[in-house]
Amino acid sequence: MNRGSREIAEAVAALRRGEVIGLPTETVYGLAGDASNATAVRRIFELKGRPLEHPLIVHLADAATLGAWALDIPRAARALAERFWPGPMTLILKRARRVSDLVTGGQDTVGIRVPSHPVARAVLTQFGGGLAAPSANRFGRISPTRRAHVLSEFGNSVPIVLDGGDCAIGIESTIVDLSGEHARILRPGALGAHELERVIGRVAHGRHGHHGAPRAPGTLAAHYAPRTPVQLVAHAALVARQHAAKKRGERIATMSVGKLPPGAEGIAMPRSPGPYARFLYASLRDLDAQGYERILIERPPNTFVWTAVRDRLERAAAGSGVDPEDGT
Ligand code: TXA
């Protein structure tokens, strides 16, 4: 057995014992445990510090076992699964009875995803069952996109963190709710509305609209947040803001779309949304670790292709500046 396959076999054995592991996926790293084992699922909540009513996504090796986890699967779900799985898409469906309240947060729906990352696929295939896996960060913080991020979140409390390199997509999956009458995007992701619409026709956006819309805390206003205060700034205002901060003697970092303005410290982000998303969380972590008083982030263009990135930046700004270590 080579090193990679031995590590995967060990991870699968740990999952069978009800332990929780760090698992790379193409979107972000997950904190994975056996979705059918209440002890494992409780441990995930405990490690993340996540409130119990916030549901987890169940990850499967393929769509073949979907019927064991969801009921009344609509044709649109089958069509999306066929087209986009394995990949960065989570479907919200009516849950089958076997799915525990712990996983669904007591709701009558369940989130299901088939990831495409080869390590995640190997683990899921060998494990055989469903893996509950939220992003491997403490509740409300920045999602991890490389192994070192997971280690820095959980240290020794999660001894097995498989290495899958840097996540190719870098932001969490697109969540599509198909449990109601109309398809609805609950969380935007790299897979955009237009691509979904090409397969199933009109897709609504946002959490509101249909009665009893499921809760999705990934959609809380404050999420994915650095400790350093983050401010979103229009391109036109960036230079002036920076000057004003300098004048006040403030140490600020800038995250620009494309080149940094002259004299600015910080990170020049890619000009297109895919590469930008890939570097986003690692860049936020980087800047957050450098002790700046503030991070100024240039607002990406207000166009459709930037929807998911804009969503994460707005949440990062809304939830930033609170240090959980002070118990606030
Ligand atoms: O890309 C991803 O989806 C990553 C990787 C690890 O797969 N996972 C992830 O999990 O982002 P988490 O727990 O950080 O975010 C899952 C989101 C939450 O906002 C949760 O509320 C929502 O999915 N969710 C899960 N089950 C749901 C349900 N039954 N109804 C509505 N939202 C649900």
Ligand code: MG
């Ligand atoms: Mg998360």
